[in-house]
Every structure is written in C-alpha cells, then in structure tokens.
Amino acid sequence: MMENAWLIPIFPLVTFLVLLLSGGRLRERGAYIGIICTLASFILSLLVLMERFKEPTYKITIDWLSIGGTQLKAGFEINQLNALMLVIVSLVSLLVQLYSKGYMKGEERFSTFYAYLGFFTFAMLGLVMAPNLLQLYFFWELVGVGSFLLIGFYYYKQEAKNAAKKAFIMTRIGDVGLLVGIILLFWGTGSFEYGEIFQAVQSGVISNEGLTLIAILIFIGAVGKSGQFPLHSWLPDAMEGPTPVSALIHAATMVAAGVYLVATMFPLFLASSAAMQVVAITGGFTAIFAASIALVQKDVKRVLAYSTVSQLGFMMLALGTAGYVAGVFHLMTHAFFKALLFLAAGSVIHAIHTQDIEKMGGLWGKLNWTGPLFLTGTLAISGFPLLSGFFSKDEILMAAWENGNYLLFALAVITSFLTAFYMFRLFFMIFTGESRSQVKQVKESPSIMLLPMLVLAFLAVISGYVQTPWFGTFLGEWLMEGNETLLGGNSHSEGPVWIMVMAVLVSLAGIFLAYMIYAKKKLPRSWLVQENNEFYRVLDNKYYIDEIYHFTVGYAIKGLSLFLSYIERFIVGGVVSTVTISIEGLGKIGSKLQTGQVQRYGMIAFLGLAVLLVIFAVTGGYLR
C-alpha cells in the first residue's frame, strides 16, 4: 500500500483541476467530486497508516533536478509522523468538505471553493509526505497559496483582500528564513534528504554556531506558518475566510505545519541547545501572549484564532523543551478539538449570522446539537480531565517540568488557566444567558454539517487515549521506534503526579471563574479589568502589534520606495538628461558659430591651421 501512497495527494489535485477546468459549471455538484476524492485519500491514508504500524519506513525518490554533479531528488516517504499526519489532514479535510456542503450552500462560487480546498489538501498532503527539505519547502509555499486563496475567497471584501495579502506576506517572511536555513544546511551537509542531514549533523560537520543559526532560520519558517510571535498577526485576520477554511487550515492543518517542521527537523534542533531555547521561549511567550489577547476579543472566530496561536505556542514550547512526543501528540489532539470548535462556531454563525459574541447568548436550548458539540470541544481544549486535551497538555507540562525550565513551566500553567477561562467565557457568552441576537428563528444546522462535528467530537474525546500515563504510551513508543537516537529517545515525559493534579485544578479554576463571571454573573465583568482600562485597551488592540508594524516596517518600506523613486527620477534620469542636454548644448554652440559669414569660416580654418602650427612648433619637430 505504501508504494501507492503518492496517490494520496493526487486525488485532491484531481478535484482542483477538474473543478477549475469545468469553470464553475458543476456548481454545487462540485462538492461530490471533492468529497469523493478526499474520501479516497483518507481511506488510502488510513491503509497506509495501518501498514506503517507493521512495516518500516518507506521512501522512494527520483531525480528531480540536476545541478552539476548534484542530483536533487523528489519522491515521498512514509514514516511514523508522516503517516499520522496524512490521516489527520485527510480526515479533517474530508470532514470540512462534508461540512462545507451545508455551510457554503448558495454560494455563487461554490465549486471554486471546493477547487481551492482540493488544492490546499493536495499541498498539505504533499508537504507531510515530503522526503526532503526542498520538497517540504515546495509544498510549504503551496500550502500558503491555498491558504491565501481561501482567505481571499470573498475577494470583493476589503478585509478579506487585506487579510489574504497579509497572510501571504507574513508567512513569506518566515518562508524566506526557512529557505535560507535550508540552503545553509545544504552547504553544510551536502544534502536535502532528512536522513543524510541528520547523519551529517550528528557527525558534527557543522559548527555549533552554524547549527544554531540554521535551526533558528528554519524555526523562523515555522514561526511564520504557525503564527508564532512576532509573525502571528496574520492568523487572526485570516478569519476573514469562510469558517470551514478556518477550521481546516487555520486550526488543524496548515498552521500546525510549523510544528510539524520543527518536529521533523527535531534532531537538528536537539543538536543546538540555543536553538531549542529559542523555540521554547518563543512558544511559551506566544502561548501566554495570544491567550491574553483572547481574553477580551469579541469575535468568536478571533477568540478561536488567538486560542490557536496560543495552542501552537504550547506545541512549540513542548518541542523546545525536548518533548517531541508531547508536541506531536498535542498537534494531533488540537487538530481534532480545534477543528471541532471552529465547525461548531461556524454552525452558530450559520444559525444567527453574526460573529460577535456580544450579540449571541442563550443558544443552548436552540442549537441542540451544536451546543453540546461546542461544549465537548471547549472541555477538551481546556484540559478537562479524561478528554484528549487533558492528556496532551499534561504531556507538555511534564516535558517542560522535566526540562527544568521552571519559568516556562509557569508560563504553561498560567496559559492553561487562561485557556480554560477564555474558552468558557466564549461558551457561556454564546450559549447561556439571554438571547441578544437579532435573529429570532434560530435553526439548527443540517445534518451534513452536524455529522463531521460528531466525528470530530468523538475524536476529541478519545484521541487522547493513545498516550496516557495509565493505559500505556502507545503513540510515543511508536513514534520513537527506530529513531531513539535521533529524537532523544524519550517516548513519555515522566513527572511528579502533582503536576497532573495541578493542571486539572488550574483548568477547573479557569472554568469556574468564567462560570462565575459570564454564566452566573456573580462577579461583574469588570472584576478582572475595567473595560476602558489601559490594560484592557492594550489587549483589545492586540498589543498594538499591527500598528507597530504598520508604522515601522510599512513606513520604512514605503519611505525607501519613495526615496528610490526620487533617485530614479532625479539621479538616474538626471545623469541621462545632463548628457543629452550637454550634447544638445554643444550642437547649439556649434550651429551658433555657423553665422553664415563666409569670412568667419575662412578665419576658423586659418585659426585651426595656426593652432596646429603652434602646437607643432612647440611640441613637435624642430624645437623639440
């Protein structure tokens, strides 16, 4: 089966091409093509995963580009991480496509939407199957384009347009870092292939500083894609895209690619403690930073977006503290519950046509399915015991503790408190209290939308059990199998039991606080901070990051451009016109001399002769 794995990304590509070439004529029937193809991918991925449990890593490459004597390869590889990712991606994609069939009903460019989804799925699957860094980069950017296209799906909306542009450019900044990192790594190790790179790294051909530099550059790529600080600000804006897109791309798959990248390159990071430090600190900081912003946002999708940023920071933190398994584990669980949350939020939005949580409320009884589903997701992400998020978050805390960086550990704990708080704030604002909505007739979403959510909810509940302190650490062991030396050989982080207890307490505390403020309203909403407080405003404005970028980088570039266009006009153009003007001036003088006076002509000839003679006399012949 694994030798046919290349078909997995091909199916969605077929969707893309067919729908694009049909030119929108299929309308809503396009959805079937997309769903069928993705289903095929999913089944195939599942089969591949099954097989991978039994068989070793499969890798096949062909010559792709020869540069002199060097052959760059293309192909695919099925290792544990890849196989897992394939299933996650194809599954979420499948579910989102099912969901979209209901959600996007009536949209004019329905089949275009599915085409884009197909393209994105293709790119994402290609990315996870890449056997080498170059190919990874190849799909890395394509994924970005898919995201760009889908964010800008409502092209006529100014916000969507700006968000798409911003997303592309900010991730591009990260991509360039990644590209440079890849190139430097190539010159250091002579290869793009993972295996060869890791071998070379371990044999120590690259100096320590070099390694750190390369690792950080690669991490910059991850920062861009995964919305880590300081390149995070595109991700909340990306919510301008249709909600299923947010679920697929900006929650479950693409943004996790950064985490996947760091996980893939984990041996490289392990070799440089400084780089690990950077990853961990960036992750930890982003986690709490984004969580704090999420506290005050009023757009349901934005809250979820900042929550995503925060959770991604969590994963980075895990990886940076050598918790390879923890990071990947959380990546997987997060994919399920965050996708669930987005889809549920979409379902809410679908029902009442607004994204502002101030205008929601009291929907629990009206949305009989969506409510519990949303609650499941919220509980999972908050780390409620026995749900998937609980296990994975626990694993991360363990890793951080074990690593010995207590500051980061503390950050993680605070973040999980904040997470529980803002998530339940969201939940309570939407589903409890009185209805503040304009829409009177609230209708539950159709079953085509509910079905995917059910599947995801199921996974959000159970997916944690692949790696628990009690039922065995199946995932960790499997991931580590054969890679112990490369990945540091730590299939499960051991830590004191009080950590788990504390984690539970912290999240319960968060839930309780949210309950008190937003559901029971025992505490006033200004209990924490005043609405017009300085601190609140800073949070509300997302720490003014966008403004800072606008006024520094944006203005600098614009200023430089204007400056250069002055150079273009006055210096480059000036030199040219000076030359032409002086030649023309010469011509003018020359023709002025031509007075029409015949004797002047003779005079000039004679003067010429005289000058010649004088020069000859002074320098030349006789007198020399």
Place this chain on the structure above:
Amino acid sequence: MTGVPLSAYLVLALVLFCIGLYGALTKRNAVIVLISIELMLNAANINLVAFSKLGVTPSITGQVFSLFTITIAAAEAAVGLAILMSLYRNRKTVNVDEMDIMKH
C-alpha cells in the same frame, strides 16, 4: 643674382600671403576679397620661383609650376568674378558680410 638670400624671398612671400589672407578674411567688398586671394596665390608663386633659383636643389620645375599657377589663378578669378556678377544681379550688393541668408 647677388646678395639677396633665399630667406628674403621667403619672408616676402610669407608677408604677401599674410596680407592676402588678412584681406580675404576681413574685407567687406567681394572684389577685394577675390583680389586678396590672388595675392595669396601669387605669394606661393614667389616661393616657387625663389626655390627654383635658390633652393637646395635648384630646378626649372618650380617656374613651370608657377606658370600653371598663374593660369589657374586667372581662371579662378574669372569664375569668381562671374559668380559675383550673377550674385550682384540678384542681390545688388557685393558686400561679403551681407551674404548670410544661409546660416546655423
């Protein structure tokens, strides 16, 4: 042929040439200009004849040359004057400095 050295003839010719040139380049009247040119040509004749007699290797060819030159000078003067006449017919002037309808 005693006494007068070659250099004296040469200086005379040079002076004559310069006078001619001066006249040709400064006089307003076209007739005088033409005459000045004749003067220059004749200066050359003096040179030729002087060299023919007193040069480093005296020979008769110089004198032959000057005969040709005289003839040519005459022809040139004739042509020049003829042209001047036709110009005068049209312009009613013989002033060289007024001939500037074509310039720049």
Place this chain on the structure above:
Amino acid sequence: MNVYLLSLLVFSPLLGIVMVALMPKKEERTIKQFGFFGTLPPLFLSFFLCSQYYSGVALSLFDIKVNWIRFGNLEVYDPKLFTVNFELGLDGLSLIFILLTTIISSLAAIASIYIKQEWKGYYLLFLILEIGMLGVFTAENLILFFIFFEMTLIPAFFLIGRWGFLEREKASYSFLIYNGIGSAVLLVVILILFARTGTTNIAALTQMMTMGGVSLFAPISGSMKYGLCLAFLIAFAVKLPVFPFHSWMVRVHAEAPPSIVMIHAGVLLKIGAYGIIRFGMGIFPEQYKSLAFTVVLFGVLSFLYGAFLALVQTDFKLVLAYSSISHMGIVMMGLGALNEAGIQGAIFQVISHGLIAALLFFLVGVLYERTGTTMLPKLGGLAKSMPVFSGFMLACGMASLGLPGMSGFISEFMVFLGLFKSQPTLAAVGVIGLILTAVYILRAVMLMTFGKTNSLVEKEKWDLKGLEFVPALVLLGLIISVGVYPNLLGGPLQGTIEAMMLALGGR
C-alpha cells in the same frame, strides 16, 4: 540536410515575410494569419531540432561554416586571418534559447491580433525581428552575433515607435540610444578582439584567451583582458538591463505594444544574459572570476531597486517593468555566484522570466484591449467580470514571485543556493527582495483583481475567449512544467555549464 538545418531555421521567417509582403495592404485578416503562419516554420524546426537532441543526435552535427568575409589581404601570414565565416552552431544552451524564441514569437504573433493598423508593416518587422533573435542564439562568431544583435534593434525600434502607446517615440528613442551605446561598447570589444587575434570565432577566442595563445599583431595584455571583460559585462548589462542602465527598459515596457513587450521581455532582454554567459564568462573566465563580486553586487542592487520601485508604481505596466529589472538582478546574482547552482539558476531565471513576462504582458494586452487602461487605481474587482483572466493573472503573479511548482521558484532557489555558497553576505541582503517581490506583486495583482468592482470595468462577457486561451495556456503550461519537473530544462544545459565550470576552475 543537417548542415543547412540551422540556416533554414534562422532564415525560415523569410517565408512569412514574403507571404506577408505579397498581401495587399488592406487584408487585415489574411495578413494576420500569414504573419502567424510565418512564425510556424521556425517553431516546427526548433521542435524538430529539439526532438533530434532528445533522441541523442549530437548538436554539433548541425554546425555550418562557410567562408564569408575576408578583411584585408593578409594571405602571406595565414589565409584564415581576419576571415569572418558564416557559421552557425548549437549547443544545449542555445537550443533552449531558440525554443524560447520560437515559442514566444508564435505566441506573440497570436497576441498581435490587437494591432489596429498597418498590419503588413508590423508583421514584416516582427518576422525580421525573429530572424535576428534566432541568429543571435546560433551565431558562432562575434561579428555574426553582432550583426544579428543589431538586426533585432532596428525592427524593435520601429515596432515600439509605430505601434506603441502614447509616448512611444520617446520610448523607441531611448531604446535605440541605450541599446546603441550597449552595442557600440560590444562592437568595440568584438573588434579589439578581432583586430588583435584575427579571428572572431567564439571557440577559437575562448581557447586563445584562456590558454594564452599568441596573437600575431599586437598582444592583449592582462589589464586589457580585464577591460574587455568588463566592457562585455557593461554592454550586456545595458541589454539585460541592470541598475543603473535600466531606464530605457522601463519606458519600453510601458509604451511598446504588449505583443512586442512579450518578445522584448521574453527574449530580447535575455540576449544580455546569453551574452554574459557566452562571452563575458566564456571568453574571459579568469577575469570574470575576479569581477564576480561586482556582478553580484549589481545584481543585488537591481533586485532590490526594482522591487522597491515596483512597490510604488500606479501603472501596472510599470510594475512589471520594474519587476523585470528586479528579476534580471537575480540573473546577475546567479551569474556572479560562479558555481553550477548559480549559473544554472541564472539560465533558468532567464527562461522562466521569459515565459512569465511574456504571459504577463499578454495579459496586459488583453486587459488594455478590454478596459483601455492599465492604471491600477482605475482597475479593481476584475475577478468578477473576468474570472478566468484574473485566475491567469494570479497564477502568473504567483509564478513571478517564485512560487514553487512554477518555473520562477526553481531559478530563484538555485540562484540563492549558489549565491549562499560564494557570497553569503550579499545573498543575505538579497533575500529581502524575495519578500518585497511578494509584496509588490500581490499589491498590484490584488488591486486589479480583488476588491470592489470598479464601474469602469463592470461588463459582462469580457473574459478570455477563443484564441486568447492559446498563449495563456501554453505559457502557463510551460511555466508549470518547468516548475514541476525542472530537469526538463536542466538536461540540455548540463554540457554547457560543465564546460563553463571547467573554465572557471572547478566548483
């Protein structure tokens, strides 16, 4: 047969010239058809050559060499001295360029349907231009190269000046003068080499300059070699163009008819790169090596300069013009990298930019035909009225900013791969340009296609139709196929690059 094939290829547009010339002036349709048919013989011949190459026939079999001009009467020394042969030849590099030329010419001929007047003159000049371009890439000696080089200049002058937009005459003049200066410098170098060695054959010169062959009349000193190499670089830098010699090209791109800009940006600019590779690098490898830093420096300068300026343009044509400068900067960067990756990347960039720029300008032509403007502020929301067009535009923009899967990525990647090896500092400065490229391209493309639909451009049935799909699809197809499987292009180049690297002294 083989021997004449190249000459046949180069001069095959003559057939079209004759056909068009025999047409009465007013027959618009027929002239346009014949003009297009005129570009087909070279297209098929180049395909034939290509198939020959892939079926393993040595390209040197096609070389032709006929005595042509003998200057002076120096038989006493050596009858071959000061002889200029009519010699055409092919190698992998020129084969690629030939293909580029024939394909883009044919497509540009299709794009010329928008020409509104004097079709006859247009197509005559167009086909002459094609002869010139084909000749440039097959010429085996410098004089012949120069002759064909100039042969592209004159038709282009008229095509720009006659059929261009409003300020066309100014543009054609600055085209002429800048290129005149460039070609004058080129001529001087060529003739110094010719005068000092008695030959202009590229292979012979390469051998003489690198092996230190003796020259009969006057020696070429070491410093003169530097001068000559530098002059070659300058001459071709004007053509490429590289900052600060670029202002002519901006005007040409803005004012020439789009179909001609397709040719111009697609092929003519590439002669500069071809020349640097063939002559600067080929004949004076030693000297070139020590000038490499300068080459890269100017490459990076152009790359960034073009990008920054493209950022503030309001005319889409100007955005593309500055983007061309920027992209040609990448070529220079690659050529200065002095390693296989860099040089191959530069060649890829040349081809890729040729295809991308041609497509972009084809789209500009379509756009202008519909809306009568290319000013960005006046456009917007084209995705509604022209969805297919917008799709192509977006795809092409993506290709231009180096999206993987399109040809632009391969070249940029290889150039930076090479450059980080040899000039890491400059390369690090250069990568800023990669971001800027994304910024300005997205800005321009999104201003046009995204956003609220402008009333000016709100019309139904404006989208691409009929014949217009041919250039768009062919070019996009090529862009993608090179991007997906670059060895398609890389294969033929290996021989040339290996020879080049050998002269440059290994990796």
Place this chain on the structure above:
Amino acid sequence: MDWNTMLSYNWGAMMPEFIILGTAMILSILDLFWPKHFNRRKLAWLALTGIILACLSLISLLSFESVSILSDTFRLDSFAKAFKLLLLFGAGLIILLAESYEPQEGLHEHRGEFYYLFLTALLGAMIMSSSGDLITLFVGLELLSLSSYILVGIRKHDLKSNEASMKYVINGGISTAITLFGMSYLYGVTGSVNLAEMSRTMAALTDGQLQYIMGLAFFMVFVGLSFKIAAAPFHMWAPDVYEGAPTPVVAFLSVISKIAGFVIILRIFLSLFQTASGDVFGALDFLEKNNIYIASLAGLTIIIGNVIALRQQNLKRLFAYSSIAHAGYLLVAVATLGGGYFLMDTVWYYLLAYVLMNIGVFAVIQLLSSQSGSDDISILAGLGKKSPYLAIAFTVFILSLAGIPGTTGFIGKLNIFLGTFITEPGHFVLAGIMIAGTIVSYVYYFGLLVQVFFRPFHSDKVIKIRSGLYTVLIICVIGTIIFGVAPNLAFDFIHDQFGDFTDFISSK
C-alpha cells in the same frame, strides 16, 4: 621632347580621361549649336554614355601593369585605377540624378552646361587620382574646383545658389592658396615636383630645419585639402554650400569631391610623408610621428559633424554635417593608416559605400524637394505611407549611413575600427570618439526615419519618379545591401585586381 617621344608614350593609359574630355567637348559644342527649343536633357544620356565608355576603357586597362607617361606626371597604377572606378561609378549615378533634376523654377537655359561641367569636374578628379606630380595634382584639383564653383551657382536666379557659390569660391580660393603655399615649400625642400623623386629626397632628409619646413608644408597642405573633404578645420562652408546648391551638385560635392579630396590626401601623404623621415635620426617616419594631429582633427570632425547635425531642420544642411562626420570617419582610417594592413581596402570600400548610400539619399531628397519646393525635414513626413518602396529605399540608405549591420556602411566602419585596434597601442580614444559619434548620429538619422514612418503626410500628391532617378535608387539600394551582405564581392575584387597597391610608390 620631340614627336617621337610623344608617340612613344602609352597614351592608352589616358584613354578614360580622353573619353571624358571628348564627351565634355562634344557636349559643349552641341549645347552651343543646338537650337534653343531643343531639350538639353538628352545631353545627359550622352554624358552618361561617355562615362560608361570611360568606365569600360578603364576596365579594359585593369589588367595592365601600372604605367606612367609624360615623364611620370601621369601614372596609371592600381591606386589610380581603383579610385577612378569609384569616381566614374559615382559620376554616372550623379549624371542620372542630374538628368532627373527638375527644380521648381526650371533650369532649361543652363541644362547643357550643367552636364558638361560635371564631366570637366570629373576629369579633374580623375587626373588627380592619376597624377604623379604636384603640378598635375594641382591642375586636376583646380579643374575640379572651378567646375564645381560654377555648378554650385548654376541656378543663376536663385539667391541661395548665388550665395552658396560665392561662399564656395571664396573659401575654395583661400584653401587653394594655402595648399599651394604648402606645396611651394614642399618643392623648396625637395627641389622637385615629381612625387617619386620628392619622396626619395624627403626620406633622406635629416636636416632639422628642413624638416621643420616640411612640417609647415604638411600642415598647410593638409588644412588646405581638408577643404575638399569638408573636414575640420575647413568644414564650415559645407552646410551653407550644400543648402544653396542644386541637389545633384550637392551629391557631387559630397561624393565625387570628397573622393577626390581623399585621393589627393592619400597620394600626398602616402607617397611623401609616409616615408619622409620624422626626426633628425631618420628613425621615425613623418606620419608615424605626427599622426596625432590628423587623429585629433579626425576626432574633431566627427564630433562637430554629428553634434551640430542634431539641430538641423534642413535636409541638405543635415546631410552636409553628416558628410562632415563621414569625412571624419575616413580620416580616422587615414590617421591610423588602416593599422598598416587595411588602409586602401578601408578607404576604397568606405568610399564605395559612401557613394551608394549618399547618392541614394540625395536621390530621395531631390525627388521630394523638387516636388514640395522645400528642403525641410518635414517633406519626409508620411513617406512610409505614401510611397512605401521609396521609404524602404531611404531607410536602407539611412541605416547604412548610421552603420547598421547588413549594409555597406557597417562593413566600412568595421574596417576602420580594425585599423584603429590592430596597432599597439591601439587608437582607443579615436575609436571611442568615432563610436560615440556614431551613436549621436543615430539620433538624427533615426529622426529622419521617424519622419518617414511615424508622421502623417501633409500633401497627398502622387510622387512621380523619373526613370533616371529610379535607376539610381535601384542601383544604390541593391549595392548598399549586396556589398553589405557580401562585402567580399568588393574586397576580392580589389585584392585580385590591385593586390596590396604595391605599385603605389615605386616609379616606373
């Protein structure tokens, strides 16, 4: 010198000159005696016949060894043959032009003179190219000059023509005087007027004072002769005279006169100064030492010609400056002596190119200006639409003048450059000036093409081309292209016929 010696001369060597002389005489007699109403235009065909006959006889003489008659005053060596061919070819074309010449105010009363004055001028030029002696050289020069003075003023009632001719006479007179004065010094230094003898004496000359005088003479002769080729510093007459003169005469001045000027310059320089010793030790030859002066004048000429041409609005003036510039290019070849290998080829080929392209251009100008009565650049406007073939022909000439490949002008320039680079040290500055001048020339040459192709036409009068002019155009276009594409037709011809012009100096 008795009868027998007279008969012993190989008069056949002078056959072409005799034919031209005879034709000129016949023409003048016919002109005199034919009744007034008789159309003198037919005389042109007679003149043409004479030229063709002369040409044929010259061709029949090509294979002969070089001969000199009349005690070496008249030489028929390769140099003479080569340049006489050019002169006759050019003159033939110009006669055809003159045949078609139809100024708006009419020319019927002087048409006869018009043709035979061309012939006498041509005769002067031919004698110059054949002369082995200062006297014949001078006589030839003056014959040419005097005839052309009259030709310039042939439109008696035209103010411009009068003025041009007057200016030409005055400047010409001064230049003649200066040349002659220089020649007289040369005679004084060598004691002879025979070029071969003089060259022997001058080669042996080591006396510093005499060398100084030789230098003076050189400059005077050179400046005097620069009048004929319209080079700096004696170039200023050209624009005015070109503007005023009838178009065929302008073509004549710019082509035949210029060829003759170069012929005499080459004759004198090559036979006298190239071998003359340049310093008291006899180590350097004169030209080698002093070519910097020629070079700088050449450079100056190129700059002046091209730069001032930029501002011209009158076609004839423009081409006057263009012809000044071309004289400069040729002087480059003279200054560098073609690098020692290419001089004759270069000059001959370039002049051939110049004959073709310049006469072609003037043919077009004559056609257009006689129709519109103006010489302004704007008469070219819309030619491309009105008469595409004429426009294409014009384009070919202009491209050739600008030195674009595929035309004779390019190969000509190539040759000149080869000469500048082949020596060590190369004349890079001079080459640089020349190339810069060429680029500047693009501006005004292409400015003309802009008029032709980009501007709308004013009048839609149908252009009628007389058969003579038509022939000229066809010959010039074909020649310009053929010799540009296959220059070896010309090169092989001169190499086969004249070798390396080795019989140039050696006297018989």
